[in-house]
Amino acid sequence: MIKLMEGIPINSNKIAYLQQVKQQNMAAILKQIWKYEQVSRVELVDHTSLTSGTITNLTHELIELRVIREYASVSGNVGRKRVLLGFDPDYYRILGLxxxxxxxxxxxxxxxxxxLKTVGREIADQQGPDVYFREIEPVLAEIKEQIEQAGHQILGLGVGVPGPIDYGKGALLNPPNFPGWGGFELQQTLNERFQLLTLIEDDARTSALAERWYGIGRNVEDLVFITMGIGIGGGVISKGEIVRGTNGLCGQVGHMTIVMEGKVCDCGNRGCWEPIGSIPGILSRWSEGSTMDAFKAAVDRGEPEALKCLEDTLIYLETALINVFNLYDPELVVLGGRLFPYLAPSISSVQSRLQSRLYAFAKDRLRLEPSTFGASQSAVGATALLFRYLLNEPVKLLIER
Ligand SMILES: [Zn+2]
Structure with a gap:
């Protein structure tokens, strides 16, 4: 925690320094409120090492800004009323796309x-940004207008998209099976069209953030989210923060080598997990052109070819998970995506097989859980991009903007 220092000359440097102190202190308070959900001012003093004067002033300001509010609570043994602070759900809204x-x-x-609201639409395969914008614009504009007419303030728009991403330009970098999107400056386009602060992130990472901020990983510092569907992706959270890596490729679990001389993959490698373990991968091994529902029905009927294909799929998953646990040493691995419901009945057997393949002293810590938000995982996590910004840089987001 930064404490005010004596003897700094009164000039713009000092003003900038004081703003920085305020930013860090306010962020410390908001993070404690998020961690405990409801907390008293006295507890805030204990948890942050800030003085009670600073806590009083900054919480007053956060209440005025309508970010937090007071909740009354009766303390157990003496029946005395305590005032607790928690987030205010009534004023700010965050949009996730x-x-x-x-x-x-x-x-x-x-x-x-x-x-509070979820709206989804199907779009024909292989469409570029123009087709998407024609569909998205009226829906987003209507939601924005409804929120504003009801007197709420929109904090911003978070967006999850297939990666990889050029974070400097806020653009997509030639994502596989997504023609027309390579180089498209999505962040700036949305920002200009809707006049909203817009942040974009890889959809596997927004999915991981959904768990970290709102879901099962709320108080977990190290977690990996694996999404399995048409593709296979991963989001890595370490010490509570998303990890992107040098080229934004950290957590590309779908491109770990599972079969050394296996199929050639779009990424340039051979034998990646994605082309054999994703939905198209399973169907190409079982019956090209079929559907996952037909595959599931064949498994349920006990057809030998379908059972063999399922078993191979589970071995690929198990292999990938062994590598994920050994590489990242997470406290928790969360599995989601459109494929997951089809594999869910077999996950306990994967988990028990993993037990025998991982470091014996750590195997009891092996936690494998299903995702919290199902099909809405990435959109919910996209809102977490703005919530995380609020908790890290509240002065910049609420006051300086
Ligand atoms: Zn690959």
Missing amino acids: DIGRSTFEITVTDLCGRI
Whole structure:
């Protein structure tokens, strides 16, 4: 925690320094409120090492800004009323947009992380930005107008898209099976059309953020989210923050080598997990042109070829998970995506097989869980991009903007 220092001359440097102190202190308070959900001012003093004067002033300002509010609570043994502070769900709204290869979804959340609205649409495969914008624009404009007419303030728009991403330009970098999107400056386009602060992120990472901020990973510092569907992706959270790597490729679990001389993959490698373990991968091994529902029905009927294909799929998943646990040493691995419901009945057997393949002293810590938000995972996580910004840089987001 930064404490005020004596003897700094009064000039613009000092003003900037004081703003920085305020930013860090306010962020520390908001993070504690998020961590405990409701907390008293006295507890805030204990948890942050800030003085009670600073806590009083900054919480007063945050209440005026309508970010937090007071909640009354009766303390147990003496029946005395305590005032607790928690996020205010009534004023700010956050918009989340997930753009998939054949769908889009828009989600609205409040500052308590509650999902207030979800609207989704299917889009024909292989369409470029023009087709998507024709569909997205009227829906997003209507939601924005409804929120503003009801007197709420929109904090911003978070967007999850298929990666990889050029973060400097806010553009997509030639994502596989998504023609027309390579180089498209999505962040700036949305920002200009809707006049909203817009942040974009890889959809596997927004999915990981959904768990970290609102879901099962809320108090977990190290977690990996694996999404399995048309493609296979991953989002890595370390020490509570998303990890992108040098080229934005950290967590590309779908491109780990599973079969050394296997199929050639779009990424240039051979034998990646994605081309054999994703939905198209399973169907190409079982019955090209079929569907996952037909595959599931064949498994349920006990057809030997379908059972063999399922078993191979589970071995690929198990192999990938062994590598994920050994590389990242997460406290928790969360599995989601459109493929996951088809594999869910077999996950406990994968988990028990993993037990025998991982470091014995750590195997009891092996946690494998299903995702919290199902099909809305990435859109919910997109709103977390703005919530995370609020908790890290509240002065910049609320006061300086
Ligand atoms: Zn690959």
